[in-house]
Amino acid sequence: MKKWVSAMLFYFAFCVRIEAFKFHKTQQTERISGSAGDVLEDDPVGRLKVFVYELPSKYNKKILQKDPRCLTHMFAAEIYMHRFLLSSPVRTLNPEEADWFYTPVYTTCDLTPNGLPLPFKSPRMMRSAIQLISSNWPYWNRTEGADHFFIVPHDFGACFHYQEEKAIERGILTLLQRATLVQTFGQRNHVCLKDGSITIPPYAPPQKMQTHLIPPSTPRSIFVYFRGLFYDVGNDPEGGYYARGARASVWENFKNNPLFDISTEHPTTYYEDMQRAVFCLCPLGWAPWSPRLVEAVIFGCIPVIIADDIVLPFADAIPWEDIGVFVAEKDVPKLDTILTSIPIEEILRKQRLLANPSMKQAMLFPQPDQSRDAFHQILNGLARKLPHDTSVYLKPGNKILNWTAGPVGDLKPW
Amino acid sequence: MKQLTALQQQARRSNSFRSASLPLDTSVDGAIKSPATIFWLVLHGLCCLISLVLGFRFSRLVFFLFFSTSSPSATTNLYSALHTRLPSSITTSPPAVNGTAVAVDGGSRVVVGRHGILIRPWPHPDPAEVMKAHHIIERVQREQRIQYGVKSPRTVIAITPTYVRTFQTLHLTGVMHSLMNVPYDVVWIVVEAGGTTNETAALISKSGLKTVHIGFNARMPILWEDRHKMESQMRFHALRYVREKKLDGIVVFADESNMHSMELFDEIQNVEWIGAVPVGILPHSGGSEGVELSAVSREDTDKNENSEMPVQGPACNSSNQLVGWHTFNMLPFMKRRARYVGDRAVVLPRKLEWAGFILNSRLVWKDVEDKPAWVKDLDMVGREGEDIESPMSLLENPSVVEPLGSCGRKIMLWWLRVEARADSKFPARWIIDPPLDVTVPAKHTPWPDAPPELPTPVVKVISIPENTEKRVAKRSRKRSS
């Protein structure tokens, strides 16, 4: 009994120590300022070669045919990335010379009638696709996926579920443990985000945004702008789970502040209004990220990021600290004080940085692709991981992955 | 009940002590069938559960105390510790353990589960912060102008003819507010018919602009035709002032009847010598007939955003070159055109209104070397009461006019003439003296003496000049009470 108690105490003390340590570490890390732009300018062509697996259309094209809404959804990156790679100069038809292998599987294209992604079948589809490539080609087994990458733009990446242990139960995370994941989900210390994943922006329709652009001379007359849910009554009737209470806190504290133009109603002038706001709130929802991040950057509105431990898209190339404002979730009640006490010079500097077109370009998945766009930034991220460490290549007969983990239903082929 | 089952489940799941206790229960199996024993058994289990719950509860308390003493400096974190500490999976996988560790230091730890909705107790919004935010917005807007606005802007010289009348304050205030919003230097030349008055001076001094108030030695005539002519002369008068003082800038003719979009003042900065902008004409008869705009059709068939609204101004070809003029089609109105101020008919603009022209002030200077040859000297035009229809009279060749406003497609200026009848009276400077009389008593007004007799139903509200004496008497009586 005593042992138990002391073990518990020790465990907690240990946690505290780790916290403190990590906290200091992140504080000390400083971004190399100024270099960000250069990284965004990189051209990935010639720096890597990607082999695209040929999968039966039931893994991709057929799914899309069933629900064309996937093309405009926030998760459309998985589709457009596939299309982009097929015609990209980095593509190689010779798998022997490939640096990276790509499996075109549209796991997230499974929307409910009202357009919500509830991809209960995704883990099975993913597993089946991996099984397929590992049995038809020798490359997966060579490294057990260490030189493979997957696009998983779901809310919670390859978890496909907001509950971690639901994802763990499905056993899909263990299968993907060596592969590189390209995902929108970014939350430090979370099982759905592992080291080495590439965090990308969600898909926002470039043409539509283009048509709503107004002259940059339009005077910015909104101090803080936000449109979206504060409470998710349907999924979180008790409150406090959704957005970890942060959005509710925004509403309760600032609905009566004339400086805070916040509402649940989406006006037809939503994009225009962002372009005449100084600050745009980007609080977490169920996941830490939201399309507002992309919209804020595109529309030159300083993003106010409220999501503790968020990992932002292309954080190694985009100086988020310089262009955005980070507010801890517990500091939401002080948001007005925080924002009004930012020196004006800093605000103007952030706006000038936001006006930088290369930052905007990196947030978009345009059709057809353009240089420096998000596709190229993904490739840049993959190229920066090269060459692969020799240790990733397994000795023959050496196996790491546990194929049998997960429910029986998931083990059947797709 | 839900709670209980939950606890039972929980207990069963993780508990190995439980099994040890089973033999105890079975040891009394001899009497297991007796209801008393069953009762005791149930009681036993219940007590076990209660102590379980108590322990659970107690642990929270200890937990709280423990961490409050361990980190006394971070009191706020306690708050978050309690709120954020609904911990999650520890059972399944190592990364999950990492990801769900308890938020003890309140730092940057993220925890899955239920959180408090933080609502601050202090009053808000803080008025000082609101002011700070407005300062920020103002600076941001100024920065936007610096970045995207006109570089090295020229002074705007606005010329406005006016005279004292019922509608003067209303009109002049409107124009004044437009000019006050101009983000560049402004010189406002106000030419007043019948000589300068304190009334006008008091009004324009509120603008805070550089104003020049010039008197014009003639009364404003009552016929529209004459009034137009006189206004031209007044504008010329102001131009002569520009010439004398060598004011440098862009001359705009901001008529009292104009309404401005602020973009106009950016657009006019593009003028080199003489430019023309389209003017939206808003004809009205001031009557109750609902014919006004619908009867008006535009001469040209150019596609225009306000296709119903007649427009006066430059007309261009497809390569944006000036080819002619859109003029206001007066034909439908000829029979109903207003002849004098206050006539209940449609007040028509001139063929081309002055307001649609913008001049480089150097054009009217006397001796300027780079002055173009096509411009006539100011002294040669408008002498002897000659009617100057528009600034085009200054030009030898009308083709030099630069079309502005996306070549006449973008309207930034509107023309609307509204006046009261010429014999209309109004309180001087709009100061109500003597005060109005009471037609309806205030409900709770304490009038100790006899409440004022209600005037027999007033059919029409009395206009001021008519009832002056009567009211003075009444009012003074009331005051004394």
Next chain:
Amino acid sequence: MGSLERSKKKVQLWKKAIVHFLLCFVMGFFTGFAPTDKSSIFSNGVAISNHQLGFSPQPVAVINPVKGQNFTTSELEETAISTTTKESLNLKKPNGGELNPRRLVIIVTPTSKMDRLRGVLLRRLANTLKLVAQPLLWIIVEQFSDSAEVSEILRNTGIMYRHVVFKENFTDIHAEMDHQRNLALKHIEHHRLSGIVHFASLSNVYDLSFFQEIRAIEAFGTWPIAKLYANKKKVIIQGPVCDSSEVIGWHLKKIENTTDTTALPIHISSFAFNSSILWDPERWGRTSSAQRTSQNVLKFVKKEVLEEDTKLKGIPQEGCSKVLLWNLHIFKP
């Protein structure tokens, strides 16, 4: 079995029971520490935490902001409050003295597409409002339409505004205007915006000092308004009759055979009021229920203005003797 043995057994039984209770207590104690299974949080775990820790299950129902700290035990609430207020005070100090806080002015402007001069008059009013000292919030109401005319005009003004859009169709312009004003009031009520509300029609022209004057209003304020008619001789000045800033009567057109004050033709632009009457009527000695039941917030406000003479302030303070606001009638007189 002997009685001794029996009693021994009984003691043993009790001992064991106590041991069990202790064990359970300790177990409960540590389950409190142990991170619980996450799925249980989403299912039954909530119930546990709610009931045992006294958490309030309704985070939405925050009525009193001071006591609105949900999910806390009372002592925690206190710590949280004391620390946060301290912080807020610290944050306020350095900049508090520099700026001169002013009261918020909320201008409500209904716009109808039946008004052919809408675009032009909107620009003119915007030019005026842009000159008013901050803070000012302009609420413009418009019927939903495909045309971006109003939004475009507004966004180029640089004024802080809220654009309220509605879908209903109207044939009567007066009904539409009232509906629009009610919508704006609902927006104010929903957001609990605090300031002085004034209805500015598009056909109004203001002296800028007007906005300075109405900032001094505590509850209700009223002033004379001049109505100007195109091509007519008459000029109508109507509004309060004051003794300094005290309203002692009204100069209004009285409708015959009525004692109903709401029927009085007090011009919609001739008064302003503190917006808190909308969302905090108790503060003004009103029952909230009376207001809630009536859908027509506007009517309620108008009635209040006419009845609350004691809280009514005449503007300008010198006996309401200066016209600061003109209303232009071009078309129908």
